[in-house]
Amino acid sequence: MEALVRIEQALDMAVAYAEAPGAPPQLAQAMRYSVFPGGARIRPRLCLAVAHACGDDAPDLSNAAAAAIELFHCASLVHDDLPCFDDAELRRGRPSVHRAFGEPLAVLAGDALIVLAFETLARAGACAPQRLAGLTLTLARSVGMPSGIIAGQAWESEPRVSVSDYQRAKTGSLFVAATAAGALAAGADPAPWRALGDRLGEAYQVADDIGDAVAAEEDNGKPVGRDIALGRPSAVVQLGLAGAMERLRDLVKGAVASIPDCQGSDELKALVMSESTRLVPKQLSDRVAA
Amino acid sequence: MEALVRIEQALDMAVAYAEAPGAPPQLAQAMRYSVFPGGARIRPRLCLAVAHACGDDAPDLSNAAAAAIELFHCASLVHDDLPCFDDAELRRGRPSVHRAFGEPLAVLAGDALIVLAFETLARAGACAPQRLAGLTLTLARSVGMPSGIIAGQAWESEPRVSVSDYQRAKTGSLFVAATAAGALAAGADPAPWRALGDRLGEAYQVADDIGDAVAAEEDNGKPVGRDIALGRPSAVVQLGLAGAMERLRDLVKGAVASIPDCQGSDELKALVMSESTRLVPKQLSDRVAA
Structure with a gap:
């Protein structure tokens, strides 16, 4: 199923x-x-x-x-x-x-x-x-x-x-x-699988920061720029948009590389790559898989 | 211990x-x-x-x-x-x-x-x-x-x-x-032990209603008559003080009678009786054990 x-x-x-x-x-x-x-x-x-x-x-x-x-x-x-x-x-x-x-x-x-x-x-x-x-x-x-x-x-x-303790607990955990x-x-x-979750959690957080900073309100269903308006830590504030996109790419690559050898590892690697393009607004998604 | x-x-x-x-x-x-x-x-x-x-x-x-x-x-x-x-x-x-x-x-x-x-x-x-x-x-x-x-x-x-569904969930459960x-x-x-919990839960609720209605604020640490002021169901409102005390006595007796035969049943019966006198304000406690 x-x-x-x-x-x-x-x-x-x-x-x-x-x-x-x-x-x-x-x-x-x-x-x-x-x-x-x-x-x-x-x-x-x-x-x-x-x-x-x-x-x-x-x-x-x-x-x-x-x-x-x-x-x-x-x-x-x-x-x-x-x-x-x-x-x-x-x-x-x-x-x-x-x-x-x-x-x-x-x-x-x-x-x-x-x-x-x-x-x-x-x-x-x-x-x-x-x-x-x-x-x-x-x-x-x-x-x-x-x-x-x-x-x-x-x-x-x-x-x-x-910032890293906060995000690791709030999203990564x-x-x-x-x-x-x-x-x-x-x-x-479970031990060899934690690195995958850790990297994907951080990738998700960076993607969320990117989405918060650039997406239109109708695209992600919440007011744009809210994290920034509330003074919350943001990868875009810290690294700029291009830097945040590069960080996201590195995290996705690291996540794929961390997948332990097992019967379904190739399938899972392909899934992580394809899913990761969906994390950011459409106009940016081709830049993640690149 | x-x-x-x-x-x-x-x-x-x-x-x-x-x-x-x-x-x-x-x-x-x-x-x-x-x-x-x-x-x-x-x-x-x-x-x-x-x-x-x-x-x-x-x-x-x-x-x-x-x-x-x-x-x-x-x-x-x-x-x-x-x-x-x-x-x-x-x-x-x-x-x-x-x-x-x-x-x-x-x-x-x-x-x-x-x-x-x-x-x-x-x-x-x-x-x-x-x-x-x-x-x-x-x-x-x-x-x-x-x-x-x-x-x-x-x-x-x-x-x-x-009222009974409310109290059974809020306190009895x-x-x-x-x-x-x-x-x-x-x-x-666990099955034969549920009746004991059920009766003691109701006893506790009735005792709380009694305490709420009569105790002085310094005695139970919360404002007196709060349940009544908030329009919450209360055994004292429903049965009067004497009726609520009688209901409490019956519940404690029922609780003791429900205790299944087991190696520690006598000790537990004595404990339930002695503890139940502590449920109500001191000036009323002799009336529970009676």
């Missing part, structure tokens, strides 16, 4: 548990609204691609891991959009969750999505108990303290922050977890 | 992971502030008491389960106190987390405590993989959707709500999870 179909089905099954009879209806709606329709599902696709390259001998578990990663990502978007953080009106081109459902339900939707992610993993992990603890710990560390995406968001409240979890779900050693 | 000592040590170990070098310092402080000093630790004590009654053959796992339950409880207090919910100034007699650290860090502290709870469980569960999935699912269901404490809080956003998790951590069947 195609990866994106597996991901959407796994997410739908997960959210359906939260919508069971007896659920408070508005929170159930807010959770589905937070997850569907999705963005590029880039993290869960990375997870499944690594699982596939490692043999994917427990597809229910890799589906659950991929879904959990996307649920964490969706939860972080809902909470990052709250009035006390970005106060974002729009997300993926329509009202953010707190604008659509109110702030209380946005807080609770984020909370419930975090819980649902762990629950989804445990449900699939009951059939592969030897892999569950490792998967849960890998994902928990990529999300929580001291260095997951929540820690990354917390650095925005600190007077001093190292979930990419690293996606590759490590893909390997773990397939019973493989 | 005495239960309370085990709980405080397990919580301290868990929070210490979140404070590792490289953590954003203010969020690390906000997390510790959210957990210490604690309240009565009634849920984790219930968890350990059931584990003890079931033989407690994996004390590291029951400690982790108890700590996870308390971390979920602390997370829910931090988020329930937020301006968009109760906007509570005080918690346990000192500034609430958002008053002390600001709203962004209060949102993130709650999020990170939820993640830390699952992480704590998985870390201990690596040594008892056959028990981890069941424990994780039991705790996730008691916290998330459709009927955990987050669902309970979400009922406050609904125009119509069944974590008490049921505490008894079930205590049994699961000790390798026992």
Whole structure:
């Protein structure tokens, strides 16, 4: 089955548990609204691609891991959009969750999505108990303290922050977890896969900085130049547009080179190259693959 | 080792992971502030008491389960106190987390405590993989959707709500999870233990309604009559003070009667009776045991 179909089905099954009879209806709606329709599902696709390259001998578990990663990502978007953080009106081109459902339900939707992610993993992990603890710990560390995406968001409240620590936690950690979890779900050693996640996470961050700086609002669904307006660290500010594009190319090459030898490594290398062109606005994408 | 000592040590170990070098310092402080000093630790004590009654053959796992339950409880207090919910100034007699650290860090502290709870469980569960999935699912269901404490809080956003569904989710679910998790951590069947959690959860809720209605502010550390002022369902409003006290007595008796036969059942029965007198303001406590 195609990866994106597996991901959407796994997410739908997960959210359906939260919508069971007896659920408070508005929170159930807010959770589905937070997850569907999705963005590029880039993290869960990375997870499944690594699982596939490692043999994917427990597809229910890799589906659950991929879904959990996307649920964490969706939860972080809902909470990052709250009035006390970005106060974002729009997300993926329509009202953010707190604008659509109110702030209380946005807080609770984020909370419930975090819980649902762990629950989804445990449900699939009951059939592969030897892999569950490792998967849960890998994902928990990529999300929580001291260095997951929540820690990354917390650095925005600190007077001093190292840009690389901030970005590694805020964006990189979930990419690293996606590759490590893909390997773990397939019973493989996660260690050699972390470099791929690390480089792709940084590539994604640089591409996002490029997109933020140059794309038109209708192209990426959020106000242009927001990171720069908010004084956030940006590769474009640091390196200029041409420098940022060169950095992105180097990161993608490094990511491809880091892929360990395994049965599906050639396929995965081709996938990373083709996907990386989609990270930046269309008018720039030919410059990434060059 | 005495239960309370085990709980405080397990919580301290868990929070210490979140404070590792490289953590954003203010969020690390906000997390510790959210957990210490604690309240009565009634849920984790219930968890350990059931584990003890079931033989407690994996004390590291029951400690982790108890700590996870308390971390979920602390997370829910931090988020329930937020301006968009109760906007509570005080918690346990000192500034609430958002008053002390600001709203962004209060949102993130709650999020990170939820993640830390699952992480704590998985870390201990690596040594008892056959028990981890069941424990994780039991705790996730008691916290998330459709009927955990987050669902309970979400009922406050609904125009119509069944009082018993609301209270069962908001308070009862974590008490049921505490008894079930205590049994699961000790390798026992959780099913016969759920009734004990269910009754104690309701007893706790009724006692809280009584405390809210009659206690002086300095006695329970939060403004008196808040539930009533906010129009929340209350056993005192429904049954009067004498009726609520009678209901509480019946629930405690029912809880004691529900305890399954096991090696530690007599000890547990005595504990439930003695603890139940501590649930209500001192001037009323002799009326519970009567």
